[in-house]
Amino acid sequence: MKHTWTAALALTVAATLLTACGGTGGGSNEKVTLTYANWSEDQTPAMEQIAAEFEKQNPNVTVRIQTLPWTEYWSTLQVGVAGGTAPDAFWMLADHFREYAKGGALVDLSDTVKSAGIDMSVYPKAVSDSYTYEGKIFALPKDFDTNGIWYNKALFDAAGVPYPDDTWGWKDAQEAAKKLTDPDKGVWGIAAPIDPQGGYYNTILQAGGTILNADGTAADFAGPQAVAGLKFWTDLQAAGSSPTLKQLSDTEAVAMFESQKVAMYFSGAYWALRFSKNPDLKGKVDVAPLPQGVKRATVTSGIGNAGYAGSEHPEELKKFLAFLGGAEAAEIQAATGTVLPAYKGTQEPWLKSMPEFDLQVFIDAIDYSVPLPVAGDTAEWQGLAAQYLAPAWEGAKPVETAAKEYQDAVNQVLAKQ
Amino acid sequence: MTNVTAKPARRPAGRRAGGTQPSGWWAVAFVAPATAGLIALYVWPFLSTLVKSFQDVPAFGPATFVGAGNYANLLGDAEVWKAFGNSALYTVIVLLGIPLAVALAALIEQAGRGRTIYRVLFFLPVVTLPVAIGMVWRFIYNGDFGLLNYVLSWFGVDGQYWVADPRFTIYAFGVVGIWMGLGINLIILGAGLQAIPKAVYEASALDGAGRIRQFFRITVPLLSPSIFFVTILTVIAALQMFDLIFIMLRSVNNTALADSKTIVYLFYEKAFVQFEQGYGAAIAIVLLIVIMIATALQFRLQKSWVFYG
Numbered sequence: 178m179k180h181t182w183t184a185a186l187a188l189t190v191a192a193t194l195l196t197a198c199g200g201t202g203g204g205s206n207e208k209v210t211l212t213y214a215n216w217s218e219d220q221t222p223a224m225e226q227i228a229a230e231f232e233k234q235n236p237n238v239t240v241r242i243q244t245l246p247w248t249e250y251w252s253t254l255q256v257g258v259a260g261g262t263a264p265d266a267f268w269m270l271a272d273h274f275r276e277y278a279k280g281g282a283l284v285d286l287s288d289t290v291k292s293a294g295i296d297m298s299v300y301p302k303a304v305s306d307s308y309t310y311e312g313k314i315f316a317l318p319k320d321f322d323t324n325g326i327w328y329n330k331a332l333f334d335a336a337g338v339p340y341p342d343d344t345w346g347w348k349d350a351q352e353a354a355k356k357l358t359d360p361d362k363g364v365w366g367i368a369a370p371i372d373p374q375g376g377y378y379n380t381i382l383q384a385g386g387t388i389l390n391a392d393g394t395a396a397d398f399a400g401p402q403a404v405a406g407l408k409f410w411t412d413l414q415a416a417g418s419s420p421t422l423k424q425l426s427d428t429e430a431v432a433m434f435e436s437q438k439v440a441m442y443f444s445g446a447y448w449a450l451r452f453s454k455n456p457d458l459k460g461k462v463d464v465a466p467l468p469q470g471v472k473r474a475t476v477t478s479g480i481g482n483a484g485y486a487g488s489e490h491p492e493e494l495k496k497f498l499a500f501l502g503g504a505e506a507a508e509i510q511a512a513t514g515t516v517l518p519a520y521k522g523t524q525e526p527w528l529k530s531m532p533e534f535d536l537q538v539f540i541d542a543i544d545y546s547v548p549l550p551v552a553g554d555t556a557e558w559q560g561l562a563a564q565y566l567a568p569a570w571e572g573a574k575p576v577e578t579a580a581k582e583y584q585d586a587v588n589q590v591l592a593k594q
Numbered sequence: 595m596t597n598v599t600a601k602p603a604r605r606p607a608g609r610r611a612g613g614t615q616p617s618g619w620w621a622v623a624f625v626a627p628a629t630a631g632l633i634a635l636y637v638w639p640f641l642s643t644l645v646k647s648f649q650d651v652p653a654f655g656p657a658t659f660v661g662a663g664n665y666a667n668l669l670g671d672a673e674v675w676k677a678f679g680n681s682a683l684y685t686v687i688v689l690l691g692i693p694l695a696v697a698l699a700a701l702i703e704q705a706g707r708g709r710t711i712y713r714v715l716f717f718l719p720v721v722t723l724p725v726a727i728g729m730v731w732r733f734i735y736n737g738d739f740g741l742l743n744y745v746l747s748w749f750g751v752d753g754q755y756w757v758a759d760p761r762f763t764i765y766a767f768g769v770v771g772i773w774m775g776l777g778i779n780l781i782i783l784g785a786g787l788q789a790i791p792k793a794v795y796e797a798s799a800l801d802g803a804g805r806i807r808q809f810f811r812i813t814v815p816l817l818s819p820s821i822f823f824v825t826i827l828t829v830i831a832a833l834q835m836f837d838l839i840f841i842m843l844r845s846v847n848n849t850a851l852a853d854s855k856t857i858v859y860l861f862y863e864k865a866f867v868q869f870e871q872g873y874g875a876a877i878a879i880v881l882l883i884v885i886m887i888a889t890a891l892q893f894r895l896q897k898s899w900v901f902y903g
Contacts, residue, residue, distance in 0.1 A: 428739075
């Protein structure tokens with residue numbers, strides 16, 4: 178308890194110092210400092226470049242980039258908002274967004290969008306919709322991601338298995354995973370963790386499931402399509418084609434993939450930069466579309482740039498957020514290969530920044546993408562998944578039973594609102 | 595705190611001759627910053643936690659009074675009981691480190707000039723960042739590539755997934771807890787040892803007592819006030835264990851997390867992940883009461899074993 182309090186206080190004090198540097202008042206020529214928080218070391222250089230560009234155009238504004246570790250990001254932000262010391266601008270995610278919008282913690286950007294003439298259709302609809310609450314826009318999409326199969330060509334070559342391509346169905350993926358698995362070498366065909374975004378959400382949708390009902394009041398994890406989607410993963414576990422859950426707990430799936438212990442990893446576009454920078458993987462990695470089940474599907478989501486409603490410089494903040502949502506900021510992200518920007522037409526430089534990967538896969542996937550399911554306190558019910566689904570993954574419980582129990586738990590959370 | 599600031603006014607002027615002014619003013623001035631800090635950092639957060647524990651506090655926005663509702667829910671919440679169980683088990687394991695610390699402290703005392711080196715070595719974990727400790731032990735405990743299982747394999751023992759298998763996680767954390775607490779305990783016990791008069795040992799040696807007998811008949815009884823102090827500190831720290839869970843399980847999506855939450859981790863999860871600050875506050879208050887009872891109990895029990903000379 179003490180640790181949390183002291184950490185919270187230290188952060189509060191630090192945040193106060195930061196914002197205090199900016200001075201007060203809203204005069205447009207006064208020196209103003211805005212803080213802009215994110216959770217990614219990898220992306221910080223691009224964020225700094227964007228901030229520098231904004232400062233050049235607005236000489237009276239200084240932007241300070243604040244990078245927090247992912248594990249502390251949300252609690253820090255929450256404490257900051259509650260204590261009135263949150264950063265001015267910060268990254269937002271769809272599964273946390275609703276709590277913040279509902280609580281009045283975010284700046285309403287609806288008027289800014291109108292006055293700055295921002296065309297919302299330049300963003301993937303699935304992403305921009307996830308940052309709209311009761312008809313108001315609270316964040317502009319920064320980037321987006323869809324999922325694909327990251328695969329290790331060297332391991333495929335060694336096992337004599339042809340690379341995945343857009344003709345693959347579930348069976349092909351599962352058979353390839355089996356063939357690629359070589360216990361003697363400590364190599365598995367695929368990583369099958371309990372991963373919603375890169376994993377079972379996609380397969381549930383591919384099986385024709387919906388995850389949530391239309392108005393977000395009930396979950397569907399136990400229906401026949403949902404169970405089929407979950408079984409895709411539990412079958413891989415049962416066949417021994419993946420490291421066990423315990424192994425994946427000790428060493429995360431992405432780390433397994435990077436250390437070339439697993440040949441396939443279903444995940445998002447956001448790993449591209451990291452894989453590209455890893456010298457061990459040079460020339461060995463590529464990406465293919467997810468296999469299809471009954472149909473093609475992938476969830477999509479994206480980071481949004483949001484502002485703190487209690488900011489001392491609302492005008493400058495809105496201007497900055499509009500800039501972050503604009504083409505220039507998108508182009509910087511693309512050219513540096515940082516992420517797949519949300520702004521339509523700016524993705525080309527991103528594709529070219531890492532020609533070794535078939536990144537077009539992620540852009541093509543927009544056509545069959547579905548927004549990440551969010552309802553109620555999404556972070557809470559999503560956090561229960563590991564606990565309820567682990568027995569199914571470990572073969573200790575039938576998938577149907579575990580899925581039903583998880584569904585009941587999710588519905589209980591959804592009923593709370 | 596208030597009586598500290600109030601009393602000096604009634605005390606006669608300071609020792610210095612010729613001091614005409616009462617020292618009360620100065621005392622208040624000097625104590626004020628510390629008092630203000632204490633109120634801002636401890637008293638106020640404590641009171642606001644207490645208030646919140648009777649409220650339903652959403653992430654943002656106004657709180658509503660719910661009376662004892664949080665506490666009633668808490669009693670019926672299996673997760674809370676489980677977390678208390680985990681914390682209790684962890685505490686018991688970490689307490690096993692105290693006999694170890696006593697024995698080590700006595701041995702280090704014998705080491706003569708090398709003492710300082712040993713003290714520094716054992717103290718290092720105390721000044722190491724918990725994050726670094728968590729990372730290192732995660733590597734040691736790794737089921738496939740870990741150091742521990744590698745060493746066990748020399749003896750033909752099959753290793754386990756120490757932190758990924760919920761059957762073992764709390765025990766694995768207990769070992770880390772012992773190791774982390776050893777440094778502080780050794781310092782306190784070492785100071786206690788030096789306060790034991792050498793003459794007692796010499797006299798007992800003349801009477802024919804061996805080293806082992808001296809340890810149990812002289813060292814342990816005369817050291818018992820320090821042992822008692824260390825026990826109190828250890829129990830409080832162990833019941834508050836949080837960082838190891840956070841670093842070794844949560845930050846890496848370890849599936850053993852669901853079964854291995856400690857009470858403070860559960861508090862964190864409720865208050866800062868699930869936006870249920872009122873419920874989290876109630877957990878914190880219950881933990882405070884549990885710690886108070888545990889400490890009071892120890893003070894009661896000490897009468898039967900602590901020897902104050």
